[in-house]
Amino acid sequence: MDINLNEDQVEMMRQARRFCENETPMTFVREMFEDERGFTDDLWNKMVEMGWTAMLIPEQYGGLGMQMTDLMLVLMEHGRAVVPSPLFSTVLLGAEAIIAAGSDAQKEKYLTAIAEGSMRGTLALHEPGSGANPGYIQMEARKDGDGFILSGTKLFVTDAHAADFIVCPARTKAGIDPADGITLFIVDAKAPGVAISQLPVIDRTRKLCAIEFKNVKVGKDGILGEANKGWSPLCKVIRKACVGLAAECIGAAEKAMEIAIEYAKVRVQFDQPIGSFQAIKHRCAQMYVEVESGRSLLYYAAWAQDNTDEQEAAIAASAAKVLCTETGKNVAGSAIQVLGGIGFSWEHEIHFYLKRTKASELAFGDTLYHREQVVSLTT
Amino acid sequence: MDYRFTVEQEAFRKEFADWLAKQIPKGFDPSKRNYYDDDEWKAAYQKFQKSLFEGGYAAMHYEKEYGGQGKTMMEQVIVQQTIATTCGELSMPGGITMGMALPTIHSCCTEAQKREHIPKILDGTYIWCQGFSEPNAGSDVANCATRAVRKNGDYIIDGQKTWTSFAHMADWCILLVRTDPSVAKHKGLSYLLVNMKTPGIEVRPMVQLTEEAEFNEVFFDNVKVPVENRVGEEGQGWMIAITTLMFERTIGDAIMGPMYERNYKRLVDLAKSTLREGKPVIENPVIRQQLAQAYIETMVLKYHGLRNLSKTLKGGIPGPEGSIGKLLWSEPNQRITENALNMQGLNSQVMRGSPWTIQDGNWQYSYLRAKGNTIEAGSSEIQRNIIGERCLLLPKDSSREARRK
Ligand SMILES: Cc1cc2nc3c(=O)[nH]c(=O)nc-3n(C[C@H](O)[C@H](O)[C@H](O)COP(=O)(O)OP(=O)(O)OC[C@H]3O[C@@H](n4cnc5c(N)ncnc54)[C@H](O)[C@@H]3O)c2cc1C
Numbered sequence: 015m016d017i018n019l020n021e022d023q024v025e026m027m028r029q030a031r032r033f034c035e036n037e038t039p040m041t042f043v044r045e046m047f048e049d050e051r052g053f054t055d056d057l058w059n060k061m062v063e064m065g066w067t068a069m070l071i072p073e074q075y076g077g078l079g080m081q082m083t084d085l086m087l088v089l090m091e092h093g094r095a096v097v098p099s100p101l102f103s104t105v106l107l108g109a110e111a112i113i114a115a116g117s118d119a120q121k122e123k124y125l126t127a128i129a130e131g132s133m134r135g136t137l138a139l140h141e142p143g144s145g146a147n148p149g150y151i152q153m154e155a156r157k158d159g160d161g162f163i164l165s166g167t168k169l170f171v172t173d174a175h176a177a178d179f180i181v182c183p184a185r186t187k188a189g190i191d192p193a194d195g196i197t198l199f200i201v202d203a204k205a206p207g208v209a210i211s212q213l214p215v216i217d218r219t220r221k222l223c224a225i226e227f228k229n230v231k232v233g234k235d236g237i238l239g240e241a242n243k244g245w246s247p248l249c250k251v252i253r254k255a256c257v258g259l260a261a262e263c264i265g266a267a268e269k270a271m272e273i274a275i276e277y278a279k280v281r282v283q284f285d286q287p288i289g290s291f292q293a294i295k296h297r298c299a300q301m302y303v304e305v306e307s308g309r310s311l312l313y314y315a316a317w318a319q320d321n322t323d324e325q326e327a328a329i330a331a332s333a334a335k336v337l338c339t340e341t342g343k344n345v346a347g348s349a350i351q352v353l354g355g356i357g358f359s360w361e362h363e364i365h366f367y368l369k370r371t372k373a374s375e376l377a378f379g380d381t382l383y384h385r386e387q388v389v390s391l392t393t
Numbered sequence: 394m395d396y397r398f399t400v401e402q403e404a405f406r407k408e409f410a411d412w413l414a415k416q417i418p419k420g421f422d423p424s425k426r427n428y429y430d431d432d433e434w435k436a437a438y439q440k441f442q443k444s445l446f447e448g449g450y451a452a453m454h455y456e457k458e459y460g461g462q463g464k465t466m467m468e469q470v471i472v473q474q475t476i477a478t479t480c481g482e483l484s485m486p487g488g489i490t491m492g493m494a495l496p497t498i499h500s501c502c503t504e505a506q507k508r509e510h511i512p513k514i515l516d517g518t519y520i521w522c523q524g525f526s527e528p529n530a531g532s533d534v535a536n537c538a539t540r541a542v543r544k545n546g547d548y549i550i551d552g553q554k555t556w557t558s559f560a561h562m563a564d565w566c567i568l569l570v571r572t573d574p575s576v577a578k579h580k581g582l583s584y585l586l587v588n589m590k591t592p593g594i595e596v597r598p599m600v601q602l603t604e605e606a607e608f609n610e611v612f613f614d615n616v617k618v619p620v621e622n623r624v625g626e627e628g629q630g631w632m633i634a635i636t637t638l639m640f641e642r643t644i645g646d647a648i649m650g651p652m653y654e655r656n657y658k659r660l661v662d663l664a665k666s667t668l669r670e671g672k673p674v675i676e677n678p679v680i681r682q683q684l685a686q687a688y689i690e691t692m693v694l695k696y697h698g699l700r701n702l703s704k705t706l707k708g709g710i711p712g713p714e715g716s717i718g719k720l721l722w723s724e725p726n727q728r729i730t731e732n733a734l735n736m737q738g739l740n741s742q743v744m745r746g747s748p749w750t751i752q753d754g755n756w757q758y759s760y761l762r763a764k765g766n767t768i769e770a771g772s773s774e775i776q777r778n779i780i781g782e783r784c785l786l787l788p789k790d791s792s793r794e795a796r797r798k
Contacts, residue, residue: 015398015467017703023394083394275785290788292774295781302780303717310697311689317394333689385685386678392688393661393675 030091062131075125093265100173108135114247115239138168146380174223198238217369256335263342274349342371442517494521522563541570582630650695713783723766
């Protein structure tokens, strides 16, 4: 047992931090918040150069064959800087779906392109009426010769506007049990009948889209994995996505805490730094407790994805999702309180931390959903 | 990063668990709380500790010359975890002995003191208690007023300690005393090892809100303690007391995770076997969310403990961030035991000894006992002060600062 980071990992974090300081300062984040596309080609190309699109992709497809713990370290740094980019959606949604369910040919085509940065992808999961339950999938796929025809609506699709392909789970057999009757499809984002529009969400550092599918034809080569058995690989994707969001939230919480602490040391009221008031000091201490204990669970959850059985990996991912996204949201909210009026201003950057972490709490299963996962897997 | 223990360590875990199963006394039920009277409890502890010592499992990580086994901290962790989850009550009277007195003696005492005390702790001969708190020195430990005046080769002790857990069973005491009232309060303290059989010591048990008497008042009237029993130099008592308190806060790192995992299993059994409106409460969605949260908090405790342990293995003595671990076991325990009572509805009021008692009254006891968790071993407020001031370097409160000067 050794839970310390090794030298390579520490160096990787240092590089990611330097990258974010140089490439995505808050002025850039603000610009991208307002920007329709939400990232630039220049930023994307530099991320590709860092190797970030290739980290989890197996070496045989041009990737680096690294583990979730490595990507976690990069994503924590991205969380610290609220980095806007389709990296999360491409590597943890698009690529992971292909890794989890793809044929050799599909892997060759998509993973190689993702690793070298020439393709981006995402996952169209949530539907109207699902609340925040990712297992509620009712969109229909009708058999059409060798292939299928997709019709319906998907919501809250991360970065669909920037994606080349969209992995879309749909029902190929009526029912409500996700384990029986869901098939995954790879849809070209430019295919006829696919209409993508952005939603005016609270956190526009990460774009979320609605997608209307109108009689969209998917050929045989667009079927991803086994028919009717799409839920199991999908769960794998959701699990890692949850760990990824948890990592971002711990990074975001850590930075929000640092902002609050720094301010508490210099802001003077009643002739004392406000950090000497216990009401403020204990708030800051609580932030530290939550950040450090959240980090402890996060490390384990990331490690568990590559090193334990499916059940343990699922429990750990759900637990980390609940705990770390709540930590992110609580710490950001608490930091606003420490900052006082300035914390409520548009001008201060703290609100971006609140918005991103609150959005992460909802994505890919909210806390109600993931607590239910934990209890059903441990009783 | 690797959370796995090695194959050899897992083999050792199995070997020890098999051995341990044979040591458990007849009638002892590992699935629930076992009730002993004080004499029985002390005798059971001593017998158990002696068997560990003779079996070659006491202080795996200590040097052989003190009665340890000369192995690594990992073997010690495995032993502690296995005991905590199979027969924790048997080792409880030795909690302060093993978790506080022993590591303090091992890291701060002279060679002669170590050779005198460590073997007698490891073979179960002596139980120790911790005499820090006083009526006017609780959170403010350094306000200690118990006086020690040097006379020839002895200190003469006069004063009173309070909330002294297991003092009524203890043979020895780690005692914080004031040797110099003329200097600033943190500077005038010394740390002594005191034999509880010394004339002039009186122990009066105090009943707790659990209706048991686990802690005591201890009175010192003209008690003679040889100067050789001082730990460190005169006036260094505060530093040594802090060392003891750091060990206290991190006692949980290795064992609390596995203990709470076992408690979670009990909680799930309770949820499955307890009815509400004729149905098992585990079907209730609110209860399910609470169960999940209990499991999540248990995981946090476990993996935070392991991460801390991993750091301690590299770096030695635990630092102020140990306060996080103290908060992570004490505060969730209050929520978890409260949830356990909520599951029981009206029956949650029934203590041990009625046909309507659920699970032998374990949860009723645990719920009440958990209220002490956020006070003992440094209150939650004190832990947050430590974190704020020592980890985050926030300024001290100005009135406290002024008084210090
Ligand atoms: C079950 C149990 C076992 C114990 N066993 C032992 C033992 O074996 N040996 C021993 O020496 N002691 C023992 N204690 C004593 C324990 O260490 C003290 O109770 C504890 O340190 C608090 O001191 P106090 O009771 O005097 O409360 P006080 O210090 O008077 O505190 C009262 C309240 O004020 C708060 N408070 C105090 N100072 C501050 C501050 N600076 N900032 C914010 N809030 C503050 C506290 O958090 C608490 O809520 C035990 C206590 C319990 C409950």
